[in-house]
Amino acid sequence: MAKMGILIDITKCIGCKACEKACKMRNDQPLTLDEHLSANAYTVVQERLPNTYVRRMCMHCENPTCVSVCPVGAFTKTAAGPVVYDKYKCIGCRYCMYSCPFSVPKYQWNKVVPYVQKCYMCADRIEEGSEPACTAACPTGASIFGERDKLIEEAQKRIKDNPDRYVDHIYGLHEVGGTSILYISNVEFEQFKAPFNIALPDKPLPMYTWAALEKVPTIVVVGGVVLTGIWWITSRRGEVEKFEAGSKQEHWWRFGKKQEGVKEKKEDKQ
Amino acid sequence: MVAIMVAITIIGFVVLDLVLQAVRKKEEIAEKQVELEFSDFRVPMATFFYPGHTWVNILPTGDVHVGLDDFSRKVIGNIEHIEFPKEGRMLKQGESAFTVKSGSKTLTFLSPVDGEVIGINRMMLSNPAEVSRNAYGSGWVLNLKPTNLSVNLKAMKIAEDAVAWLKVELRRFREFALGENLQHIKDELQYEVGRTSQDGGFLTEGMLGRMDEEAVKYFEKEFLGRKE
Amino acid sequence: MVRIPKITFWRIIIAVIMVLGIYYTVIRYTQGLGAVTNLSDQYPWGLWVAFDVITGVGLAAGGFLIALTVYIFRIDNYKPILRPAILTGFLGYTLVAVGLLYDLGKWFDIWHAIIFWNPRSVMFEVAWCVMLYLTVLALEFSTVVFEGLKWKRLNQLIHMLIIPLAIFGVILSTLHQSSLGSLFLIVPAKLYTLWYSPLLPLFFFISAVSVGFAMVTFESFLSRRFLGKGIELNLLNGLARVNVLVMIFYLTIKIWDLAGRGVLGDVLSTRFESIMFDIETLVQVIIPLVLLLIPAVRTSTKGLFVSSLFVIVGFIMNRLDVAITGIEASSGAHYFPAFGEIAISIFIVTIGFLAFAFLAKHFPVFIEPKENEEEPVEIVHDI
Ligand code: SF4
Ligand code: SF4
Ligand code: SF4
Numbered sequence: 001m002a003k004m005g006i007l008i009d010i011t012k013c014i015g016c017k018a019c020e021k022a023c024k025m026r027n028d029q030p031l032t033l034d035e036h037l038s039a040n041a042y043t044v045v046q047e048r049l050p051n052t053y054v055r056r057m058c059m060h061c062e063n064p065t066c067v068s069v070c071p072v073g074a075f076t077k078t079a080a081g082p083v084v085y086d087k088y089k090c091i092g093c094r095y096c097m098y099s100c101p102f103s104v105p106k107y108q109w110n111k112v113v114p115y116v117q118k119c120y121m122c123a124d125r126i127e128e129g130s131e132p133a134c135t136a137a138c139p140t141g142a143s144i145f146g147e148r149d150k151l152i153e154e155a156q157k158r159i160k161d162n163p164d165r166y167v168d169h170i171y172g173l174h175e176v177g178g179t180s181i182l183y184i185s186n187v188e189f190e191q192f193k194a195p196f197n198i199a200l201p202d203k204p205l206p207m208y209t210w211a212a213l214e215k216v217p218t219i220v221v222v223g224g225v226v227l228t229g230i231w232w233i234t235s236r237r238g239e240v241e242k243f244e245a246g247s248k249q250e251h252w253w254r255f256g257k258k259q260e261g262v263k264e265k266k267e268d269k270q
Numbered sequence: 271m272v273a274i275m276v277a278i279t280i281i282g283f284v285v286l287d288l289v290l291q292a293v294r295k296k297e298e299i300a301e302k303q304v305e306l307e308f309s310d311f312r313v314p315m316a317t318f319f320y321p322g323h324t325w326v327n328i329l330p331t332g333d334v335h336v337g338l339d340d341f342s343r344k345v346i347g348n349i350e351h352i353e354f355p356k357e358g359r360m361l362k363q364g365e366s367a368f369t370v371k372s373g374s375k376t377l378t379f380l381s382p383v384d385g386e387v388i389g390i391n392r393m394m395l396s397n398p399a400e401v402s403r404n405a406y407g408s409g410w411v412l413n414l415k416p417t418n419l420s421v422n423l424k425a426m427k428i429a430e431d432a433v434a435w436l437k438v439e440l441r442r443f444r445e446f447a448l449g450e451n452l453q454h455i456k457d458e459l460q461y462e463v464g465r466t467s468q469d470g471g472f473l474t475e476g477m478l479g480r481m482d483e484e485a486v487k488y489f490e491k492e493f494l495g496r497k498e
Numbered sequence: 499m500v501r502i503p504k505i506t507f508w509r510i511i512i513a514v515i516m517v518l519g520i521y522y523t524v525i526r527y528t529q530g531l532g533a534v535t536n537l538s539d540q541y542p543w544g545l546w547v548a549f550d551v552i553t554g555v556g557l558a559a560g561g562f563l564i565a566l567t568v569y570i571f572r573i574d575n576y577k578p579i580l581r582p583a584i585l586t587g588f589l590g591y592t593l594v595a596v597g598l599l600y601d602l603g604k605w606f607d608i609w610h611a612i613i614f615w616n617p618r619s620v621m622f623e624v625a626w627c628v629m630l631y632l633t634v635l636a637l638e639f640s641t642v643v644f645e646g647l648k649w650k651r652l653n654q655l656i657h658m659l660i661i662p663l664a665i666f667g668v669i670l671s672t673l674h675q676s677s678l679g680s681l682f683l684i685v686p687a688k689l690y691t692l693w694y695s696p697l698l699p700l701f702f703f704i705s706a707v708s709v710g711f712a713m714v715t716f717e718s719f720l721s722r723r724f725l726g727k728g729i730e731l732n733l734l735n736g737l738a739r740v741n742v743l744v745m746i747f748y749l750t751i752k753i754w755d756l757a758g759r760g761v762l763g764d765v766l767s768t769r770f771e772s773i774m775f776d777i778e779t780l781v782q783v784i785i786p787l788v789l790l791l792i793p794a795v796r797t798s799t800k801g802l803f804v805s806s807l808f809v810i811v812g813f814i815m816n817r818l819d820v821a822i823t824g825i826e827a828s829s830g831a832h833y834f835p836a837f838g839e840i841a842i843s844i845f846i847v848t849i850g851f852l853a854f855a856f857l858a859k860h861f862p863v864f865i866e867p868k869e870n871e872e873e874p875v876e877i878v879h880d881i
Binding site: 280 | 507508544545548549578723731732774777778781799807810811814815816818819822823833834835840844864
């Protein structure tokens with residue numbers, strides 16, 4: 001299946017929050033108006049600048065941090081693009097929340113058996129050949145669903161056709177190795193701050209930890225050899241000492257002279 | 271903030287404990303002001319006593335263990351550190367063998383026999399509770415290979431002789447504590463006058479800590495036999 | 499049961515800690531994390547992860563260092579330290595596991611780490627190393643227990659395995675002590691620049707070595723203080739000397755790294771994080787280093803105690819700074835642990851102390867077995 005994605009055109013968003021509502025209905029969440037992403041809000045529309053609305057949701061990274069950090073592999077990046085969560089596997093360490101560059105995963109803090117919650121790009125609907133509930137509900141076309149490559153072309157075309165209207169930056173094209181959700185905007189992205197963290201490198205974050213992890217087998221092998229070697233040398237030394245001590249002992253037994261010998265020497269000195 | 275909070279919590283606990291300990295130590299010293307009677311001192315019948323308040327036990331192997339007797343242990347109180355001689359060193363009877371540190375005071379003890387140091391007892395420092403329970407056994411300090419034992423033993427006391435000697439020593443200690451030239455000790459112990467027993471008296475546990483430099487020197491010379 | 503030869507003051511404190519600890523434990527397991535902690539979506543990691551788990555693992559590093567010294571380098575002088583160090587290591591890691599059971603949202607699924615693998619995850623590696631190392635420590639310590647119980651056969655069996663176990667343990671420790679630092683490599687844009695460095699794993703490892711030595715010293719004083727048993731000064735002095743070298747190395751690469759990344763100037767900034775970084779470095783390395791370079795301090799009981807306390811407190815600050823303070827700015831939220839979190843943390847540490855006291859009292863932790871040395875029988879003269 002082709003890689004799907006969502007293109008969010010900030011210039012077109014009117015802040016109607018239809019997507020929020022559609023998402024909540026889809027996921028049986030209480031219909032509240034939320035300001036921030038939470039376990040009950042997979043997407044929110046925030047008025048960041050006067051009359052400028054930013055819709056937030058999981059970025060569905062191409063090389064997702066959450067997938068790489070989870071010790072039990074509860075997250076998977078599906079072939080179609082969505083990053084989905086297996087609530088059975090999860091042990092609740094919350095490393096995914098700590099490390100997600102866009103701080104997307106949220107937690108059910110007040111449940112006895114809590115789960116991580118985040119947008120899953122309506123993966124089941126995509127599989128059925130349909131589109132996510134939120135893009136389907138968007139009245140202005142500010143969020144459109146499609147193949148990621150096509151969306152990129154579309155974004156480039158919009159920027160090229162209206163260079164006065166858009167800043168020349170497709171957010172999500174390269175950031176942290178690319179994301180399935182793409183943004184274009186009339187305002188420099190850094191003015192919005194989160195999630196458009198300008199400090200984020202283009203290198204996928206999992207490569208940072210992999211640089212350390214890939215050394216593990218080397219450390220094990222080299223460490224094992226070196227330590228065994230040191231032990232072998234030191235224990236040989238111990239054995240030699242023991243052996244020498246042993247032969248002395250034997251000498252003393254046989255001739256019964258050791259102590260006398262010592263005494264004689266002392267007397268000599270005196 | 272969190273880091274500072276945790277740091278303060280930990281330091282708080284440690285400081286609290288130190289304060290409590292200081293308070294308790296004061297109380298303890300007050301408690302320990304009990305005079306020791308002669309019967310508080312053990313004199314094992316098979317142990318040789320050297321006038322410098324060290325003892326000698328002859329081991330089945332022919333080596334000897336050397337340790338601190340009850341008298342010196344009680345004077346010292348809490349042993350904090352021991353300066354051991356190097357293994358392999360030859361010691362002479364009456365020569366400085368090891369140094370015991372308690373608080374800011376140090377006492378040098380003389381070797382009771384001639385011999386080579388073949389072992390030191392690290393447990394003296396690592397497990398003081400055990401060694402004070404068994405002062406004449408596992409509480410040895412040095413393990414020596416004697417070279418002149420028969421002659422050395424003539425300078426030592428054993429059994430009834432040792433008992434008589436210790437009684438004299440305790441009497442001498444009382445005189446030392448009341449001595450003209452050691453006015454401060456006299457003042458300090460004034461309150462004890464009048465209820466002294468004949469043989470013990472004036473010796474309270476950990477007295478070393480309350481002696482001043484001059485008194486320590488005098489004590490080393492008079493009781494541990496140190497030559498200047 | 500556990501006798502603490504102390505005025506009842508500490509017993510009262512312990513009782514209070516126990517009651518609070520149990521109370522918050524009940525709440526945590528019946529009402530969820532939110533009811534006891536100040537954790538939030540902005541601050542998913544708080545005191546429990548940072549202190550009980552990440553710091554705890556570091557503080558328990560003494561065990562592997564002394565095992566390395568005694569079993570691999572065969573420096574026999576340090577044998578008397580081996581057992582207390584391994585015991586603290588074992589207890590330390592057990593407490594880390596206990597801390598995890600509090601912190602994990604689905605704590606009852608902790609075993610998932612065994613069956614669901616994700617070798618790309620640092621957390622996965624740490625989990626496995628800690629699991630295996632806990633087993634190694636348990637086996638190493640079991641010799642003491644078996645000796646106490648006089649189970650000769652089993653003891654001999656373990657003795658045969660002890661060298662491979664020790665080697666394995668050292669490797670595991672090296673891996674997970676440094677991997678705790680790798681955990682934070684994934685947040686380059688979140689962690690404050692003074693702390694974020696590609697060398698984090700190395701820093702974590704070296705500082706764990708340093709604090710491992712300091713902890714052995716510190717514990718020795720504690721056990722002497724409360725149990726009347728401890729480790730002699732000469733050996734601790736030796737550890738302090740090694741620690742001086744370790745700290746000099748740490749400080750050097752730290753400065754080198756800051757300079758190399760061009761952020762050395764930030765050390766002087768008046769930002770909250772920079773100030774915390776400075777305090778931490780002073781307490782963890784610079785002050786104890788200066789102290790230990792003075793021979794009079796190095797050879798005195800008090801000096802060693804104070805300097806190791808500095809190292810330990812500084813180390814704890816460092817871990818908490820990296821895990822909590824360092825991401826404060828980027829999270830856009832403020833976190834300070836709730837009373838319940840603090841109470842549980844103290845509760846866990848207290849359990850550790852009590853367990854140590856109990857084991858040290860009932861098993862031959864501080865006494866090395868002497869080869870059938872005969873004690874002269876004492877016949878006391880009757881008066
Ligand atoms: S935005 Fe965060 S949660 Fe979503 S895929 Fe990327 S790393 Fe995972
Ligand atoms: S909280 Fe769950 S999903 Fe997130 S990293 Fe931990 S185990 Fe994985
Ligand atoms: S893709 Fe689905 S889950 Fe995600 S925000 Fe849209 S409706 Fe919600």
